[in-house]
Amino acid sequence: MNKVELREQLTALHQELPRNGLVTWTSGNISARDGDAMLIKPSGVTFEDLTPESMVRTDLHARRLEGTLSASSDAATHAYIYRHLPHVGGIVHTHSPYATAWAANAREIPCVLTAMADEFGGPIPCGGFALIGGEEIGAEVVRVLKGHRSPAIILKNHGVFTIGPSPRAALKAAVMCEDVARTVFLAHQLGNVQPLAQEHIDSLYDRYTNVYGQR
């Protein structure tokens, strides 16, 4: 994919955030690793106003390389993750409502659905509270997700970060994270959620990772 195509893809993927109910107004953003740099949403711009040219290119310390707009205020977090997790090619950040409700309880989302075992390989972990502005949030994301099966983390009182080999994979994780956060929330309200056995979780995760989809 060339530079122009990457900008176009990133812009198109951003439209999936409001379409899937993951964001409100200008919150939420997606980035793509681009060689030694990254592309990310500009700060405070509405999703319908995004264009391929408006995407901001920064180095992996979030210093702007190209563009006239300021990068997302989450750029330092994205950059930190790319620096410390070399297999990550795309990152999504949202405050999607059900996942964030679990985060406001500082509570991991328990793995009680086969679809969750497939996609996340277990619970979606909840990281501690970290303030925006420096590298605190990125450090917490990396600390928890490094070596973890789950491509998603919720952060206490904050929201969701998802990672993937590509921005599209990270987007899928963000969409599925909210989906299971909602279903497990609803299940919890009914009062008697049944656990999934660890061996079943392992078996489902293995199968989904190795068999599902087109080869």
Add this chain to the structure above:
Amino acid sequence: MNKVELREQLTALHQELPRNGLVTWTSGNISARDGDAMLIKPSGVTFEDLTPESMVRTDLHARRLEGTLSASSDAATHAYIYRHLPHVGGIVHTHSPYATAWAANAREIPCVLTAMADEFGGPIPCGGFALIGGEEIGAEVVRVLKGHRSPAIILKNHGVFTIGPSPRAALKAAVMCEDVARTVFLAHQLGNVQPLAQEHIDSLYDRYTNVYGQR
């Protein structure tokens, strides 16, 4: 309906799954019996990318007969159901959120709405846990639904299967299943759900089956 029309119809019916909020990303699928074989969604393809040609034709042991894509990973379940329930012409599988919340509680959806008595003739039963991969899920669906009034079953910690004489009828059951799962969930939250008398359920089911709609 000829072969081309069946593929077109199956593709169009798949669009109803996201439209009715029953699926997320690539999850969920519909199949149609096609003589001694069946047509089913390809695995891991998004709903907007489906075309009539992309539908996979398999025999009733889920072995591909036509097409270049892999069939849905649920194909073995669909095939098992067609083999064991000869009146079934279409099957729908989803992880629709409210129905799946009941399933995560391993709890049947109680019949407390006249619309539910009409369509399901009683509670929507909950089957036991079964792993994907072989015929376990299909066997559980057939064990529970054979001779049952309900065209829908929820499976513990998993999701929904619905059956019907046609794919469209199975789709209707999937849409109505989520609808009543939601309303009964909400009713349950209010804390004092009133039962429907069995004689009223029987009377409503009989009337809906024999009088409703166009003759």
Add this chain to the structure above:
Amino acid sequence: MNKVELREQLTALHQELPRNGLVTWTSGNISARDGDAMLIKPSGVTFEDLTPESMVRTDLHARRLEGTLSASSDAATHAYIYRHLPHVGGIVHTHSPYATAWAANAREIPCVLTAMADEFGGPIPCGGFALIGGEEIGAEVVRVLKGHRSPAIILKNHGVFTIGPSPRAALKAAVMCEDVARTVFLAHQLGNVQPLAQEHIDSLYDRYTNVYGQR
């Protein structure tokens, strides 16, 4: 409004039912008084397939006068209401989820919102259980709504009927009924709903009825 316009309006109003999330699949219907007769949705037809010509004209005992399709299975209820409440020009019936959740608890929706005092003048009453098929449902609607401020009633384990001087007014009541049913449901979940004083309800209802809107 001539006969053609009435059929067109009734068809257009039906599209508002799915648009406002009040119906699923073919459930729900609207009727309009038409002189000594009424026009009503045909039974079991999806909303997108409705045409002005498909609307069924019946007398006020629900016997078909014009059209080739069968009238809604709720036609006898609508007809009964028109016969007994001469000021009613339009009727809407839905199973909208939040209102029906209250109905499954056989519990009136308490008037705890100024918008509800405006529109309904107090709680939305809940009628007793009645079986479809004869005049039982219509009789229960008339018994409760005759002389009542509320243009909406919920029926135990069933759903909603709303009335109005026109089909559009009845539709507005159906939309607002679901809206307040949802907000009061949510308020109830927070655990400490505050009552509205009867004098405030009376004052709001009086003002809304006599001052609101264009003269």
Add this chain to the structure above:
Amino acid sequence: MNKVELREQLTALHQELPRNGLVTWTSGNISARDGDAMLIKPSGVTFEDLTPESMVRTDLHARRLEGTLSASSDAATHAYIYRHLPHVGGIVHTHSPYATAWAANAREIPCVLTAMADEFGGPIPCGGFALIGGEEIGAEVVRVLKGHRSPAIILKNHGVFTIGPSPRAALKAAVMCEDVARTVFLAHQLGNVQPLAQEHIDSLYDRYTNVYGQR
């Protein structure tokens, strides 16, 4: 912005109310300060029927200056706010469901999300009950919001008012208010919401106010 543009903008902003799920039928309205006067939605007109010409111009005692339609029945409230809060350039009023659910409990929305600290600088306060018709509601809004960080207030048993330097800023506050009202509601249902430390709230609010977005 000239007079025509202001009318066009106000009309366009009104379309965001149903699009963001904040209003039902004709409820809800937006106004814009226009010199010594204000422009506001006409009373009882549906959002799709609004045109730039239909917006009503009144003085800051809600007396009509231009237009043939009656102004919103909330005009006196808007006018009062403009008179008493000179920095306010736009006002939004809704009965959005989650925020109104908190209002029906006479309960402020606690600040337990970083996004809420950003936008509101603390809890969203709940004002006392006030009847429509005179200046009571406006007086309550001004009493609570004057000098308050939050641009949003919920009013007991009623709904939401938001203010901003422009109508668009007030709209953003209304959208974000419902968003956080929903997430905090969901968090509350899980039963163990974690507080945000006041120092973190202060730090987040300061950063968002001074660093976020484009300079």
